[in-house]
Structure formats: structure tokens, C-alpha cells
Amino acid sequence: MAVPSGAGGPWTEEQLARAALTRLTEPGDETVGRWLRQLGPVRLARGLTGAGPPPKGASAERLAGCRARAAAADPRRDLEYVAALGGRFVCPGDLEWPGQLDDLGDARPVGLWVRGSADLRLWALRSVAVVGARACSDYGSHVATRLGAGLAERGWAVVSGAAYGVDGAAHRGALAASGATVAVLACGIDVPYPRGHTELLDRIVEQGLLVAELPPGGHPTRSRFVLRNRVIAALTRGTVVVEAQYRSGSLVTARRARELGRHTMAVPGPVTSALSAGVHELLRGEACLVTDADDIAELVGAMGELAPRRRGPVVARDLLSPAVAAVLEAVPADGGTLETVARDAGLGPDGTLKRLYELQALGFVERHGEQWQLAGPSSTSGTPKPPGRRPPARRGGS
Structure with missing residues (x-):
């Protein structure tokens, strides 16, 4: 293989040299990357194939391996073949080259074949x-x-x-x-x-x-x-x-x-x-x-590209104000008087009564005479009974 001294055809001298290097060397070789940075692709390709002085520090074994590969390498043929497939060879510095690959330093790809x-x-x-x-x-x-x-x-x-x-x-x-x-x-x-x-x-x-x-x-x-x-x-x-x-x-x-x-x-x-x-x-x-x-x-993603907030299903009790929720928590399961509920809720009787009536309208509690009690087992799970559906009054009392 000989790397031409002029560009010739549709490819530049650098593209031909980099295409050749993808055959002569292995991906990710940081030693090759350092040589490439120091010498440039054309001088490096020539040095590895014997057409020019070898890169500093290259062992005889490495040079022999590169020259063996070079015997069957033809970068122009590779570029033509890939072009016929609808592909291309992208080099560092090209408009299509992803700049973030430069973060790899000397392990950066010599070039990328793309279809x-x-x-x-x-x-x-x-x-x-x-x-x-x-x-x-x-x-x-x-x-x-x-x-x-x-x-x-x-x-x-x-x-x-x-x-x-x-x-x-x-x-x-x-x-x-x-x-x-x-x-x-x-x-x-x-x-x-x-x-x-x-x-x-x-x-x-x-x-x-x-x-x-x-x-x-x-x-x-x-x-x-x-x-x-x-x-x-x-x-x-x-x-x-x-x-x-x-x-x-x-x-x-x-x-x-x-x-x-x-x-x-x-x-x-x-x-x-x-x-x-x-x-x-x-x-x-x-x-x-x-x-x-x-x-x-x-x-x-960019700022503001947020995932939706995740939470469990909203139930009726979640929508109660803190004071109303406190009154609901204070109603005993087996019923209690206004004074008992107010004491346990830490509120005054008037404020407690107002909130008990709110809870009754929403179907959370029921009043039976002087007693206030939860509307039913479903209330404890946060789903009130529909308003207006009360059990029949007991005979002989309110």
C-alpha cells in the first residue's frame, strides 16, 4: 500500500491516510493515537508502512505487523466500496464528526465508517x-x-x-x-x-x-x-x-x-x-x-425536561383541609360527643361543629342524636358514603 502524495479523486490525502490507518492499526490503541497527534495521519501511515521514517518508539514487531497488513490494504478501494453501499468515511474535523468523541483523547477513533x-x-x-x-x-x-x-x-x-x-x-x-x-x-x-x-x-x-x-x-x-x-x-x-x-x-x-x-x-x-x-x-x-x-x-435532557410527578391515587380525604382532616381523625370509630371530638382535635366546640357538618355533607360522618360517628367502614379508606344515604332511625329514640 502506498499513501499518495496528492489528494487525487474525491478524497483528500488525509482521508486516504486515515482510511489506511483503520486497516493498519487496532481501534482504541492509545500509542497510535499519540503518534497520530504528533505526526499527523499522512506521516504516520507512511512511517508504519515503510514509506517514511517510523514513529518514535515503534518496535520492529509492530512495524512488521503493520507492513504485513499494508500489503493487502487499498484505502481508495475501501472508500469507493463504501460509497457504492451508500456510506462514507467521517474524519475528525469533518462537519459530520461528533465532537464529543474527542473526549477520548488518544483513544479517539482514527475515523468512522458510516452507513x-x-x-x-x-x-x-x-x-x-x-x-x-x-x-x-x-x-x-x-x-x-x-x-x-x-x-x-x-x-x-x-x-x-x-x-x-x-x-x-x-x-x-x-x-x-x-x-x-x-x-x-x-x-x-x-x-x-x-x-x-x-x-x-x-x-x-x-x-x-x-x-x-x-x-x-x-x-x-x-x-x-x-x-x-x-x-x-x-x-x-x-x-x-x-x-x-x-x-x-x-x-x-x-x-x-x-x-x-x-x-x-x-x-x-x-x-x-x-x-x-x-x-x-x-x-x-x-x-x-x-x-x-x-x-x-x-x-x-435540557432544563425543564422533567419526568411527571409520581404518586399514588388521590382519595377524597387527601382533599380535606388540615383542620377538617384533624376533626375527622378525632371522631371515634364507635362514636363520640361534640365535646369529645373537639377535645381530641384540639379545637373549640364551635369550630369543631362547623367542620363536623362539612364532613357530614361530604359523607364522611353521621350524626345520631348527640353522637357523631364515622359514616361506615369505607370512610376509613378515604372513600365516603354518598351524602344523604343514612341508616333508618331507631325506634323509640333519635
Whole structure:
């Protein structure tokens, strides 16, 4: 492979060099990131392929590996191939480059291969990552789908990794709500992985975005999945974990998000489930508890984007003034005189009588001669009997 000295064609010299570097190096390599910062992409690509002086500190083994990869690398061919798929290669400094990825420092991607018609930078400005277990439970799948749909309905882009389980459910929820979703892959954007998600990935290309650091044809590995997670964490305003065991990669994403100053959130699950053990560990000090899209939007959204207030149902007694409620509390279950009620309520007889009549009109209490008593068992639960329905008067007395 030779990096041309001039731009040539529709691509600049820097784009060609960065495209080449995605084949020569591994994602997230901070040593490469430091060299890239010091030398620039063109000089670095030449130094790694033997077309120029090698970067300072590069071992013979590393250089040999890069030169072996360079033998089969053709950045112009990669760029043409991706363009034919309707994709593009986005570099730092481009208008579409998400600036928040710069927070990764020397671990920042060399560039991103992208498929889909949306603008990655604009979508990333209002995005949330939803991640979790691959072998999730029905509960985890249901929650992830609801979160994906709920966030999409509120205008948030849902970012995940297109894996089985929680990732796929979050993407499907967003798609079902006709929303925005971004899949960050640990392989090339032309590689349908996992195979079972081929149809899902095709739908994401049509309605959302596929993003990858690896060049076309790049295959996934365990380390690449882990490194992919840093992009998900940096790209979004916050990360939500739905089901994760202690060693789950989703916890890596959440903790990286926290290190980057992003919001870290988690959905609790059954304490008996190993799939929620890692989530609960996060909730012990590293993450905020969320249960739905409203909770998430309140944390990551703009000022005033608040979740609705949550409370139990309002019952009739909740609407009573404090003084009237005090009188109601003072009425004995088996009845009492005005003086008894006034004493227990801490009020004068005249004020107590006025409030007793209010309570009688509302159906909370009844008067039988000198005795005041509760209208019935339903009153103690806060639901009064309808006014005007009194038991028949006893014979021989009032």
C-alpha cells in the first residue's frame, strides 16, 4: 500500500491516510493515537508502512505487523466500496464528526465508517445508549424495547451495539416508534453480525445509522467488542444498563461513560436474578436508578425536561383541609360527643361543629342524636358514603 502524495479523486490525502490507518492499526490503541497527534495521519501511515521514517518508539514487531497488513490494504478501494453501499468515511474535523468523541483523547477513533442518510453529529447531540445482556430475560427484553420506543417518541436517538438481547430490543423499540437509532459495530459496516440480525441491520441502514471503526470486511473479536464500547459511551449523553451480570461488557460501557462525565443509569431487576447482579452493583454508587424514558430524559435532557410527578391515587380525604382532616381523625370509630371530638382535635366546640357538618355533607360522618360517628367502614379508606344515604332511625329514640 502506498499513501499518495496528492489528494487525487474525491478524497483528500488525509482521508486516504486515515482510511489506511483503520486497516493498519487496532481501534482504541492509545500509542497510535499519540503518534497520530504528533505526526499527523499522512506521516504516520507512511512511517508504519515503510514509506517514511517510523514513529518514535515503534518496535520492529509492530512495524512488521503493520507492513504485513499494508500489503493487502487499498484505502481508495475501501472508500469507493463504501460509497457504492451508500456510506462514507467521517474524519475528525469533518462537519459530520461528533465532537464529543474527542473526549477520548488518544483513544479517539482514527475515523468512522458510516452507513445511513442521517447526520451522525446532529443525532449524537441528542442520543442515549441503551445496553445490556445478550442472553437477557423476557423482562430485560421488554424493558429495553419500552425504553427504545419511549426515548424515540421523545426525540432521542437510541444508540446500542446491535447484539442479541438488550441491544437488539432497544433498536427494535426505536424503529417501531419510527425513531432514530444508531448501531455501533465491532466489525465492518458491510458485515452482518450477528447473522441473526441481518434483517435488523438492514432496517437500521434504512431508518438510522450503522457506525464502525473497522474498515469494510473487518471481523469482530472479543477485544474489539470491548473497545467498541468506549465509542458508545463517548458518543451519547448517557448510558442506560438493562440487565448485566458482574462481568458484562455493558458495565464497561457504563463505567467508561461515567469517566467521561456522561450520565450513568441502570434499570433494577429481581434481586434473585444473576442477570441483574451487575446492574445492582452499579446502583450501589455509580449509577442513577431509572425505570422509563421519562426518568432518562429528565437526567440527560435540557432544563425543564422533567419526568411527571409520581404518586399514588388521590382519595377524597387527601382533599380535606388540615383542620377538617384533624376533626375527622378525632371522631371515634364507635362514636363520640361534640365535646369529645373537639377535645381530641384540639379545637373549640364551635369550630369543631362547623367542620363536623362539612364532613357530614361530604359523607364522611353521621350524626345520631348527640353522637357523631364515622359514616361506615369505607370512610376509613378515604372513600365516603354518598351524602344523604343514612341508616333508618331507631325506634323509640333519635
